[in-house]
Amino acid sequence: MxxxxxxxxxxxxxxxxxxxxxxxxxxxxxxxxxxxxxxxxxxxxxxxxxxxxxxxxxxxxxxxxxxxxxxxxxxxxxxxxxxxxxxxxxxxxxxxxxxxPLPHPVALDVVRELRAAAPGTSFAVEFTDGITYEPAYPRFPLDPGTLVAPAEKLLDAGVRDGGGEPAPVVKLLAHHHDLTPDGFLTLGRTVAGDRASFTRSGPSALIEVSGYGVxxxxxxxxxxxxxxxxxxxxxxxxxxxxxxxxxxxxxxxxxxxxxxxxxxxxxxxxxxxxxxxxxxxxxxxxxxxxx
Known part of the structure; x- marks a missing residue:
């Protein structure tokens, strides 16, 4: 010791x-x-x-x-x-x-508000049982072949889970091709920072959204x-x-x-x-x- x-x-x-x-x-x-x-x-x-x-x-x-x-x-x-x-x-x-988890309704709100504030934003949703992507989102090499659909459908339990209990959302990922990384992070916090936690960890304009206070x-x-x-x-x-x-x-x-x-x-x-x-x-x- x-x-x-x-x-x-x-x-x-x-x-x-x-x-x-x-x-x-x-x-x-x-x-x-x-x-x-x-x-x-x-x-x-x-x-x-x-x-x-x-x-x-x-x-x-x-x-x-x-x-x-x-x-x-x-x-x-x-x-x-x-x-x-x-x-x-x-x-x-x-x-x-x-x-x-990030509650599904909050994740949907963030998707809608970021789409409005930053047109061209694409999303991925990290669930406890795997990641799903929108078609335009740049996929991770470690997870290339998963369900692809608009984020609104990815977050719809009826689409992803056959109407059963939805898997918890670990985090929502948002990517933008044109904004700066820190600028995109600031934008995310401005439009929805009162309902979720926003951060980033990479060199591109990719922000990570978790449950509020997580x-x-x-x-x-x-x-x-x-x-x-x-x-x-x-x-x-x-x-x-x-x-x-x-x-x-x-x-x-x-x-x-x-x-x-x-x-x-x-x-x-x-x-x-x-x-x-x-x-x-x-x-x-x-x-x-x-x-």
Whole structure:
């Protein structure tokens, strides 16, 4: 287990908490390298952290079915926070333990209002059981062959689920070819930010819409509360706007060297880029100081 540190000049200057208990890390652009691999150095750091008594939680915008890349590196607890906080999943079993959905009526309202405010917007809908697309939406290579229809029909239980109970919506995805990424995000928040949470995580004008108040931070806070872990005992890592709430909630936060400017401004410190194993470097520092 991690022991109490001996105070030193170096420790006093460090942003790290006196006794970190949990590491919360984003995946793409943060823990993963650009080729979506986990480096040997990072694998070793994650294993060493768990062995030292730290809990490591992956907190990502990815859906649970895209978590194979790190499934082998989730240790005893087995949990990951996916879909920007909408789903907590046990990666050992693949079973969600908590779902915080975007209500279907709200998703429909967002579709209608974004279509009116930004003609040319196309949509995809991420359900707990898979993703569906509008014809014009650029499909993800990992999910190429799914139901294709207008979003209004995709969100209609009678069309998608044969009139049965509709699957929960994890998030709504909206894409625009001409708007800037940050401009599109601002527009989305302006037209419907009082009913849903809007964020983005990639380089294109693609915004991700979750249930109101559902963020990486709010779900991480719930998971920590269940374990008696306070925000001051959390060290978080991220690179994009969908990490902002988590980075400002955590007692200590690191922006990656490759992070969005808003993330660099919000985090309490920064580490090197994802290509340089920036998360592993900080974990190694934690273990050196507290091991």
């Amino acid at each position: 991690i022991s109490d540190p001996v105070p030193s000049a170096e420790a006093t200057e460090s942003p790290l908490p006196a006794r970190p208990r949990l590491i919360a890390t984003d995946l793409d652009g943060t823990l993963l390298r650009d080729d979506k691999s986990v480096s040997d150095r990072t694998v070793a750091a994650l294993a060493a952290a768990e062995a030292a008594g730290l809990t490591v939680l992956f907190v990502t915008g990815r859906p649970p079915r895209w978590m194979d890349v790190v499934r082998d590196h989730v240790h005893g607890h087995g949990l990951a926070i996916c879909g920007n906080g909408a789903v907590v999943v046990d990666l050992h079993t693949g079973v969600p333990t908590q779902v915080r 963020t990486k931070a709010s779900t991480l806070a719930l998971c920590c509360a269940e374990r008696g872990i306070s925000a001051d005992e959390v060290v978080a890592f991220g690179d994009m706007p969908n990490d902002l709430e988590m980075l400002t909630w955590a007692g200590t936060s690191y922006a990656m060297g490759n992070a969005h400017p808003d993330v660099l401004a919000a985090a309490s410190d920064r580490t090197t880029t994802n290509e340089e194993d920036g998360v592993a470097a900080v974990i190694e520092e934690i273990l050196t100081r507290h091991g």
